[in-house]
Amino acid sequence: MALEHALLVSLREQPASGLELAKRFSRSIGYFWHATHQQIYRVLARMDDDGWVTVTEVPQTGRPDKKVHAVTPLGERVLADWLATPTPMEPLRSELAVKMRGASYGDRAALLDVVRANLADHQIRLDHYRQLEKRHRADRDPARETLTDHALDQYLVLRGGIRIEEFWVDWLTEYLTAHEARLTR
Amino acid sequence: MALEHALLVSLREQPASGLELAKRFSRSIGYFWHATHQQIYRVLARMDDDGWVTVTEVPQTGRPDKKVHAVTPLGERVLADWLATPTPMEPLRSELAVKMRGASYGDRAALLDVVRANLADHQIRLDHYRQLEKRHRADRDPARETLTDHALDQYLVLRGGIRIEEFWVDWLTEYLTAHEARLTR
DNA sequence: GCTGTCATGTAACAGGTTACATGATTCG
DNA sequence: CGAATCATGTAACCTGTTACATGACAGC
Numbered sequence: 001m002a003l004e005h006a007l008l009v010s011l012r013e014q015p016a017s018g019l020e021l022a023k024r025f026s027r028s029i030g031y032f033w034h035a036t037h038q039q040i041y042r043v044l045a046r047m048d049d050d051g052w053v054t055v056t057e058v059p060q061t062g063r064p065d066k067k068v069h070a071v072t073p074l075g076e077r078v079l080a081d082w083l084a085t086p087t088p089m090e091p092l093r094s095e096l097a098v099k100m101r102g103a104s105y106g107d108r109a110a111l112l113d114v115v116r117a118n119l120a121d122h123q124i125r126l127d128h129y130r131q132l133e134k135r136h137r138a139d140r141d142p143a144r145e146t147l148t149d150h151a152l153d154q155y156l157v158l159r160g161g162i163r164i165e166e167f168w169v170d171w172l173t174e175y176l177t178a179h180e181a182r183l184t185r
Numbered sequence: 186m187a188l189e190h191a192l193l194v195s196l197r198e199q200p201a202s203g204l205e206l207a208k209r210f211s212r213s214i215g216y217f218w219h220a221t222h223q224q225i226y227r228v229l230a231r232m233d234d235d236g237w238v239t240v241t242e243v244p245q246t247g248r249p250d251k252k253v254h255a256v257t258p259l260g261e262r263v264l265a266d267w268l269a270t271p272t273p274m275e276p277l278r279s280e281l282a283v284k285m286r287g288a289s290y291g292d293r294a295a296l297l298d299v300v301r302a303n304l305a306d307h308q309i310r311l312d313h314y315r316q317l318e319k320r321h322r323a324d325r326d327p328a329r330e331t332l333t334d335h336a337l338d339q340y341l342v343l344r345g346g347i348r349i350e351e352f353w354v355d356w357l358t359e360y361l362t363a364h365e366a367r368l369t370r
Numbered sequence: 371g372c373t374g375t376c377a378t379g380t381a382a383c384a385g386g387t388t389a390c391a392t393g394a395t396t397c398g
Numbered sequence: 399c400g401a402a403t404c405a406t407g408t409a410a411c412c413t414g415t416t417a418c419a420t421g422a423c424a425g426c
Contacts, residue, residue: 005280005284009286012290018377030276031277032279032283032286038379041379042413065378066378082284083295084291084292091217093217094218095275098191098217100345101194101339102193102197102264104334104335105197106264108334114271114272148289150289152363152367156360157282160282164352171344171345174341203407220386245405249394249395251406
């Protein structure tokens with residue numbers, strides 16, 4: 001039950017419509033959380049019912065009205081409480097890892113191709129995140145002390161995104177290297 | 186829909202009862218996949234219906250009978266097909282990361298404690314995995330060429346477990362260090 | 371005219387979690 | 399005698415995914 005809270009974080013940064021939230025979730029927050037618009041609409045409706053957010057219909061020219069959601073004082077309290085409660089350690093869940101482990105029960109060459117495709121995807125995403133980091137440094141350096149606490153948090157979460165993609169690139173490379181060494185023997 | 190396939194991998198390594206599988210999932214395979222016994226029983230029943238596994242009741246002395254599941258030729262084909270199909274890149278989903286990002290909307294000191302607790306958990310798990318790796322090396326080194334392909338896969342997935350825990354330890358340490366530096370300023 | 375974007379939603383289903391239930395045996 | 403372990407399961411619920419639906423405007 002964390003999508004609610006992820007939405008609260010995003011809405012406290014900036015009130016938004018359902019679709020705007022969905023777009024944010026494929027960017028920054030999306031380093032570590034993902035949600036489709038259908039899911040977001042459903043949860044937003046519940047949050048409105050529970051009084052965590054208020055909804056304001058904003059008319060627009062040349063496009064449909066949008067419903068802008070903003071966090072209420074109750075929502076702020078709910079978020080603050082959640083932030084202070086311990087989070088149990090979450091295990092990574094990876095289909096690819098299961099495939100790598102079971103490789104000998106199928107066509108290994110085909111599986112190595114699957115791994116290569118995933119490696120390429122992670123490499124692209126890593127490059128993208130590194131671009132973002134570069135832009136961030138160009139904006140702020142060398143006056144790092146001027147960062148607000150929240151901007152520092154955003155930066156550090158981006159660092160996490162970079163690190164997780166480095167994990168994938170390094171690990172998948174290790175896997176491929178070990179098996180390619182065998183094939184040529 | 187990957188629990189089925191994870192179970193097939195585990196059952197090809199060694200036929201097992203539901204509870205035995207649940208235990209394995211909190212160990213080796215569990216580096217990257219987790220499942221409770223309730224879920225495993227439900228999925229095993231479906232796999233039996235679909236003819237992917239056969240069930241043999243094995244009487245035991247002094248404890249309840251167990252139902253040992255073994256993979257059928259059909260199950261083997263299903264597994265091999267699955268192994269050769271591409272896996273889309275899976276985003277990491279982390280509640281802790283959302284909290285770190287939203288830290289400024291709550292009590293930051295409390296959140297840093299939450300992060301510290303998670304760091305300690307990951308450190309313990311990393312130490313455990315490193316022990317396993319050490320044991321593995323002691324068993325096999327320096328005759329690494331004698332490893333079967335499957336044993337190599339098992340080792341490389343353990344390497345992934347080590348790498349992911351290193352990711353957590355390094356990243357959470359970076360986060361704490363950056364914020365602790367602020368507090369003492 | 372077709373495709374894409376903005377914007378909101380419904381419905382059905384699949385997957386995963388939590389709580390509860392049963393019954394025997396072993397260990398302190 | 400009580401607690402823990404082995405072993406299997408049911409039921410209710412929550413979360414997340416996929417497919418489908420609507421309607422208007424913008425750009426090629």
